[in-house]
Amino acid sequence: xxxxxxxxxxxxxxxxxxxxxxxxxxxxxxxxxxxxxxxxxxxxxxxxxxxxxxxxxxxxxxxxxxxxxxxxxxxxxxxxxxxxxxxxxxxxxxxxxxxxxxxxxxxxxxxxxxxxxxxxxxxxxxxxxxxxxxxxxxxxxxxxxxxxxxxxxxxxxxxxxxxxxxxxxxxxxxxxxxxxxxxxxxxxxxxxxxxxxxxxxxxxxxxxxxxxxxxxxxxxxxxxxxxxxxxxxxxxxxxxxxxxxxxxxxxxxxxxxxxxxxxxxxxxxxxxxxxxxxxxxxxxxxxxxxxxxxxxxxxxxxxxxxxxxxxxxxxxxxxxxxxxx
Numbered sequence: 607x608x609x610x611x612x613x614x615x616x617x618x619x620x621x622x623x624x625x626x627x628x629x630x631x632x633x634x635x636x637x638x639x640x641x642x643x644x645x646x647x648x649x650x651x652x653x654x655x656x657x658x659x660x661x662x663x664x665x666x667x668x669x670x671x672x673x674x675x676x677x678x679x680x681x682x683x684x685x686x687x688x689x690x691x692x693x694x695x696x697x698x699x700x701x702x703x704x705x706x707x708x709x710x711x712x713x714x715x716x717x718x719x720x721x722x723x724x725x726x727x728x729x730x731x732x733x734x735x736x737x738x739x740x741x742x743x744x745x746x747x748x749x750x751x752x753x754x755x756x757x758x759x760x761x762x763x764x765x766x767x768x769x770x771x772x773x774x775x776x777x778x779x780x781x782x783x784x785x786x787x788x789x790x791x792x793x794x795x796x797x798x799x800x801x802x803x804x805x806x807x808x809x810x811x812x813x814x815x816x817x818x819x820x821x822x823x824x825x826x827x828x829x830x831x832x833x834x835x836x837x838x839x840x841x842x843x844x845x846x847x848x849x850x851x852x853x854x855x856x857x858x859x860x861x862x863x864x865x866x867x868x869x870x871x872x873x874x875x876x877x878x879x880x881x882x883x884x885x886x887x888x889x890x891x892x893x894x895x896x897x898x899x900x901x902x903x904x905x906x907x908x909x910x911x912x913x914x915x916x917x918x919x920x921x922x923x924x925x926x927x928x929x930x931x
Contacts (some may be wrong), residue, residue: 608791613783615761616646623768624654631658634686642687644783666692670699675721690725690739704773705748720767726779727915733903738868740844750774751844755819756789762796778815801848807837810861810925813852813878815841818865825921849881856882860891861928870898892931895924
């Protein structure tokens, strides 16, 4: 085991896959010489050279088109979109080409490409560099979306994404790049489509995504001091969603809180709530609580950011509401 940071896990995943498969290449804005704005691609240029790691002009629309074309021709591109907000400019290539090429060609062509993008509030990057975009993309058949919350998972899920025969969106929270943990030295994969139970509990289930997983765990420790045992599920995979693990947890606890950074209205938590309502309604002992960002563009000031995001105390109160119903 070796202790590495989240950004180092991204580097290792890319390095291992590029060594394994010569068709894998990395490109995007500032990914080569600078090593990425968050240093997640640092060192790749030195090892693999400018034909497999290269910087591009500031044109996300063109970058998405290049990725789709290269993927259809047998390459495995890994495109970095510097900030997830810029996905809006790349939507046509991702949504109307990458996601649909298998269907439209009756399987003659596929788009085995990965789109990595940083997202998330809390670091004062402002309203146009901070959004959580999973709900923008999860309504597109043909896309796989993962949201790793730990160095272990970003390493294993990114490797699985690169090996996927279809397009995968990898959402990397910018506040997690410095997070460290022990990771096995030997090669491993994390399966796409499987949630992880980060803390076992009997009283309430908290299903969280991304950086909110750590906040959910902190809330669970506070609840435990008060005599309530919360089970925390790291969803990890948005599409496909591991409904079974969440439902099995709710069957045990009888209560559910969903938690993410994106605004609550139209957010991913609603899909979890609907799935649980459909499959485990009779086991629910209280209404489902949904937590997410405020219905507002993400502010810049730290005091307002703290108000925008669900806090540890917000999570505790939501869990307590389910217990008092």
